[in-house]
Amino acid sequence: MADWKKSLAKFVHRVEQKVDDQRQRGDWVGDGAPRIEPYRGYGMADRAYLKGRVLRGAPAPASRQDQSALLNLAGMIQRFESDEVAGARVRVVHPGGEVTVATDEEGFFEAWIHPDPPFSTNALWHRVELHLEHPAPAAPYVAPADILIPPPTSAFGVISDIDDTVVKTDATSMLRMARNVFLSNAYGRIPFPGVAAFYRALQHGAGAAPFNPVFYVSSSPWNLHDVLTEFLTIQQIPIGPLLLRDWGLSAQEAMPTGHAGHKLAAIRRILDLFPGMPFLLIGDSGQEDPEIYHRVVHDYPDRIRAVYIRNVTPRPERAAAIKRLGDEVQRAGSTLILADDTLACARHAAEQGWIRPETLDEIAEVARDQKEASPAGTKAVNRELSTEG
Numbered sequence: 001m002a003d004w005k006k007s008l009a010k011f012v013h014r015v016e017q018k019v020d021d022q023r024q025r026g027d028w029v030g031d032g033a034p035r036i037e038p039y040r041g042y043g044m045a046d047r048a049y050l051k052g053r054v055l056r057g058a059p060a061p062a063s064r065q066d067q068s069a070l071l072n073l074a075g076m077i078q079r080f081e082s083d084e085v086a087g088a089r090v091r092v093v094h095p096g097g098e099v100t101v102a103t104d105e106e107g108f109f110e111a112w113i114h115p116d117p118p119f120s121t122n123a124l125w126h127r128v129e130l131h132l133e134h135p136a137p138a139a140p141y142v143a144p145a146d147i148l149i150p151p152p153t154s155a156f157g158v159i160s161d162i163d164d165t166v167v168k169t170d171a172t173s174m175l176r177m178a179r180n181v182f183l184s185n186a187y188g189r190i191p192f193p194g195v196a197a198f199y200r201a202l203q204h205g206a207g208a209a210p211f212n213p214v215f216y217v218s219s220s221p222w223n224l225h226d227v228l229t230e231f232l233t234i235q236q237i238p239i240g241p242l243l244l245r246d247w248g249l250s251a252q253e254a255m256p257t258g259h260a261g262h263k264l265a266a267i268r269r270i271l272d273l274f275p276g277m278p279f280l281l282i283g284d285s286g287q288e289d290p291e292i293y294h295r296v297v298h299d300y301p302d303r304i305r306a307v308y309i310r311n312v313t314p315r316p317e318r319a320a321a322i323k324r325l326g327d328e329v330q331r332a333g334s335t336l337i338l339a340d341d342t343l344a345c346a347r348h349a350a351e352q353g354w355i356r357p358e359t360l361d362e363i364a365e366v367a368r369d370q371k372e373a374s375p376a377g378t379k380a381v382n383r384e385l386s387t388e389g
Helices: 003-025 069-080 174-182 195-204 222-234 260-273 289-299 316-331 342-351 359-369 378-384
Strands: 034-044 047-056 089-094 097-102 108-113 125-134 142-148 157-160 214-221 242-245 279-284 304-310 336-339
Touching (some): 034 125, 047 089, 047 125, 047 142, 069 222, 089 108, 157 195, 195 214, 195 342, 222 242, 242 260, 260 289, 289 304, 289 316, 304 342, 316 336
Parallel strands (some): 214 242, 304 336
Antiparallel strands (some): 034 047, 089 097, 089 125
């Protein structure tokens, strides 16, 4: 590990120890009462998946537009130093029944529910109740959880990464990413030009039934679930289930570096739960998205309509590697687009009839206002892949 990575890990670990000391002395803000943090679930009318976490103490405050870097850091420390409750019991009450689940050592719980009668397909979001059974609260504690049930008329689904795909995070640089994560908030995160309009266009589609579900599969930690939800809301990017991962802080590693295992498992769960739905996969060139999506195309033939990869890596050898993956994706019957910007993906989607052509005007207008430089190698790769004229 590079020296700066070791220094960053030691710094974060020291911060963690300081916070633990404060908590033990009783200086930490919050009453220490257990609470349920629900995450958006998803599924079919008769079967759905739900995840959440049981924590102690008050949640971090919502982002403010004028918030200082110091307050942002304090809020992030509070999020990352969550006091999880292992062995808690949560009762999930749904139409026609209930199921009780226990939390793991990090406070997470998962539940598969089978509503009877099934959820109505006339509504997109359905609410269930989460009751905290143990540790027993001083007063009855119930948290609502929302579950997305896409209508049978959805033409396709979208599975998207977040970091350096939707929002610029510099995920290829651990130091810059740490700065963006710890010193910023939901208002300080800016999406790539045209992303909001493009994702809205994908969600609305080009058919008579204007709703296609959007899922976000990211290596960002569950600790940032509220921040990312705020970001999507502020930027008017379609809300959908966020499938994040657990980060562990230690003196050896400040942030996890592997991505494939988590993302593949999350994507497979979605594809298996919606066996009749085709999907678009959207990611970036900075980490492992091309390799992960290539594997998905191989494992799920005829399910992936296209793979969109934002080129954030100014290295010709990376573009050449993606070109080789693109050749294999084409042989498998799908398409890989290595895109300089959002507009390139949108044009392809419009050509395929997946979005309405008129939505290109809004996306192009934003792209003109906030034009970005194109990393080296993109055009050459796309010419070889026959994805641009």
